Amino acid sequence: MSEVIRLEGLGVRLGGRPILHELTVRLKGRAVGLLGPNGAGKTTLVHTLLGFHAPSVGTAQVLDHDIRDPRGLKAIRAAVGYMPERDAFLGDVSAIRQVRLFAELSGLPPKAALERAHEALIAVGLGEARYREVRTYSLGMKQRAKLAQAIAHGPRVLFLDEPTNGLDPAGRARMLQIIAEIRDSGVTVVLSSHLLHDVEQVCDEVLVLKDGHVALHADLAAQRQANTRFLDVEVRGDRPALAQALAAGGCEVALHGRWRLKVVLPAAWGMRDVYAAAAASDAQVRRLTYRRHSLEDLFLHAMGLPTAFAPDVEGTSAVPQAIPPKEAADVRRD
Amino acid sequence: MSAAISRAFQPYDGERTSSADQFWVIPRYGYRELFRSRFTLILFVASFFFPLVFLAAIYARQNAQVLAIFGQQMLDGVKIDAGAYIVLTYAQSWFAFYLALWVGPPLLGRDMANNGLPLYLSRPMSRTAYIAGKLMVLLGPLSIVTWIMGVFVLLFQGSFEGSAWLVANGRLFMAVFVGSWVSIVLYSLVALALSALLRRRWMARGAMLGSLFILRGVAGIVNLLFNAHWGSLLSPTEVQVTILSSLFGQDRWFGALNMRPDISAGSAWIVFGLICAACLAVLYRRVRAYEVVR
Numbered sequence: 001m002s003e004v005i006r007l008e009g010l011g012v013r014l015g016g017r018p019i020l021h022e023l024t025v026r027l028k029g030r031a032v033g034l035l036g037p038n039g040a041g042k043t044t045l046v047h048t049l050l051g052f053h054a055p056s057v058g059t060a061q062v063l064d065h066d067i068r069d070p071r072g073l074k075a076i077r078a079a080v081g082y083m084p085e086r087d088a089f090l091g092d093v094s095a096i097r098q099v100r101l102f103a104e105l106s107g108l109p110p111k112a113a114l115e116r117a118h119e120a121l122i123a124v125g126l127g128e129a130r131y132r133e134v135r136t137y138s139l140g141m142k143q144r145a146k147l148a149q150a151i152a153h154g155p156r157v158l159f160l161d162e163p164t165n166g167l168d169p170a171g172r173a174r175m176l177q178i179i180a181e182i183r184d185s186g187v188t189v190v191l192s193s194h195l196l197h198d199v200e201q202v203c204d205e206v207l208v209l210k211d212g213h214v215a216l217h218a219d220l221a222a223q224r225q226a227n228t229r230f231l232d233v234e235v236r237g238d239r240p241a242l243a244q245a246l247a248a249g250g251c252e253v254a255l256h257g258r259w260r261l262k263v264v265l266p267a268a269w270g271m272r273d274v275y276a277a278a279a280a281s282d283a284q285v286r287r288l289t290y291r292r293h294s295l296e297d298l299f300l301h302a303m304g305l306p307t308a309f310a311p312d313v314e315g316t317s318a319v320p321q322a323i324p325p326k327e328a329a330d331v332r333r334d
Numbered sequence: 335m336s337a338a339i340s341r342a343f344q345p346y347d348g349e350r351t352s353s354a355d356q357f358w359v360i361p362r363y364g365y366r367e368l369f370r371s372r373f374t375l376i377l378f379v380a381s382f383f384f385p386l387v388f389l390a391a392i393y394a395r396q397n398a399q400v401l402a403i404f405g406q407q408m409l410d411g412v413k414i415d416a417g418a419y420i421v422l423t424y425a426q427s428w429f430a431f432y433l434a435l436w437v438g439p440p441l442l443g444r445d446m447a448n449n450g451l452p453l454y455l456s457r458p459m460s461r462t463a464y465i466a467g468k469l470m471v472l473l474g475p476l477s478i479v480t481w482i483m484g485v486f487v488l489l490f491q492g493s494f495e496g497s498a499w500l501v502a503n504g505r506l507f508m509a510v511f512v513g514s515w516v517s518i519v520l521y522s523l524v525a526l527a528l529s530a531l532l533r534r535r536w537m538a539r540g541a542m543l544g545s546l547f548i549l550r551g552v553a554g555i556v557n558l559l560f561n562a563h564w565g566s567l568l569s570p571t572e573v574q575v576t577i578l579s580s581l582f583g584q585d586r587w588f589g590a591l592n593m594r595p596d597i598s599a600g601s602a603w604i605v606f607g608l609i610c611a612a613c614l615a616v617l618y619r620r621v622r623a624y625e626v627v628r
Contacts, residue, residue: 052452074353077459082452088448088452091444104356106356106457109351146453186345187343
């Protein structure tokens with residue numbers, strides 16, 4: 001997959017204060033989640049990629065266009081759509097007129113812009129209300145009008161800054177569904193949010209920022225795949241023998257609690273093999289569950305906060321990520 | 335438009351316009367918006383009054399039938415000379431002021447009050463292009479009201495008087511053209527800067543009126559207090575009148591309007607430049623895609 005966004009030591013200072021610290025990362029997902037607590041630098045990063053802020057150090061490329069090059073910046077802006085976080089609309093102007101104006105400003109001929117404005121407003125569910133002035137819209141409708149102006153000109157990359165802010169659960173679900181549809185149509189979505197659920201639902205790659213630094217860059221799709229091979233097994237009988245048998249077969253194993261084992265299965269292993277190993281070790285499998293690392297776990301881990309698997313939460317010695325064989329061996333020796 | 339409209343989002347791979355075409359989008363929408371207001375239309379039409387009177391007078395003086403009806407003596411009283419063009423230019427600059435006062439303040443304020451700037455500035459256009467586009471919305475109608483009408487009346491008269499008259503009155507052409515542009519640029523930039531600064535249209539209009547009348551009063555008080563003339567530099571209208579009078583010739587100006595500026599043309603041009611620079615600085619400071627939170 002080709003890279004959509006490339007950050008190369010990108011640093012940004014605003015008012016003399018460093019906001020982004022030499023970020024280096026390559027984003028190539030279909031939908032990239034920008035996560036981080038308030039003030040982490042998410043919006044600054046999006047603004048910098050749009051050319052609103054000049055980098056103080058390093059650079060970045062969007063669709064292979066450099067943000068430091070004025071021509072590149074123009075090409076970036078022609079190829080992206082942007083939905084700002086705050087309310088943004090033109091006073092006394094109907095939605096159709098507003099969306100058409102911005103489509104024309106992005107380079108569409110007037111006739112095509114009008115046609116695309118109708119399509120975009122219908123696609124976001126504002127078909128019936130498209131002749132109303134945007135200022136008369138409810139919050140949810142205003143959010144969708146912002147989305148419509150961001151997609152009307154057919155961008156290749158869509159920057160969405162907190163698109164579900166202030167929406168009720170139904171409105172939020174609808175917004176996420178629309179974003180997923182846009183993503184599936186081939187547009188790369190960059191979703192900046194502090195709502196983990198939104199990112200988890202839409203994105204396949206995540207960049208977590210903390211105090212302007214990259215705290216985590218993860219391929220969520222691969223992570224989800226990996227999570228299906230992460231087992232939590234409750235056993236009776238000879239637990240150390242089962243742990244040894246599993247480790248000998250290439251599994252990563254950790255003992256945890258009084259009865260339980262945490263196991264990361266290698267690619268060749270299936271459930272049947274676990275049961276077979278248990279039978280051979282004289283251990284009874286009482287319960288076997290997939291443990292999924294949620295995005296919340298990853299986020300909290302990246303923030304240096306205790307996760308749901310942490311001892312102080314569950315009273316166990318579980319570790320949140322796959323246990324390397326050496327550590328598993330240490331546990332076994334205990 | 336196609337009969338059936340797609341419900342799902344579709345990528346666009348059709349034709350794209352050039353940068354020049356994209357620049358004219360803001361003025362085009364601006365003009366359309368402008369004449370949706372009935373008051374703008376009335377003001378605009380009213381501004382044609384003096385030029386039409388001038389055209390009628392020029393025509394009447396050259397038409398044998400009209401001469402026969404009104405008599406040569408009566409029409410001799412209606413002289414269309416340099417003094418008349420000074421009155422026309424001055425009168426039209428007032429129409430330009432009121433048009434700028436009405437049209438200018440909402441231009442930026444409406445976008446800024448509703449956080450619309452990020453929507454504009456995330457497009458392939460610079461801040462300069464945005465400001466220039468908004469400026470064009472004012473420059474177009476103000477040009478029609480001032481120098482286009484003035485030059486048209488001059489050419490109309492020249493068509494009757496002959497080329498020798500046109501050559502002899504070359505300075506009038508220059509004075510009408512340059513003087514009108516001084517008014518246009520001054521009013522447009524002040525209107526946009528106040529619009530960007532205050533955002534609310536009525537506040538900006540109030541401030542623009544204030545900059546005309548209050549500063550004129552302040553200038554008078556300063557002159558009185560210090561028994562000087564330099565106080566007039568504080569008044570944009572005094573500055574404008576000084577520049578206009580220097581363009582037309584001060585004696586002619588005084589003869590036509592009985593107004594004698596008391597500051598030098600050079601200092602007036604410098605203050606004019608400073609006012610324009612200050613307005614541009616305000617515009618560049620305020621027109622940003624994001625709010626600076628301190």
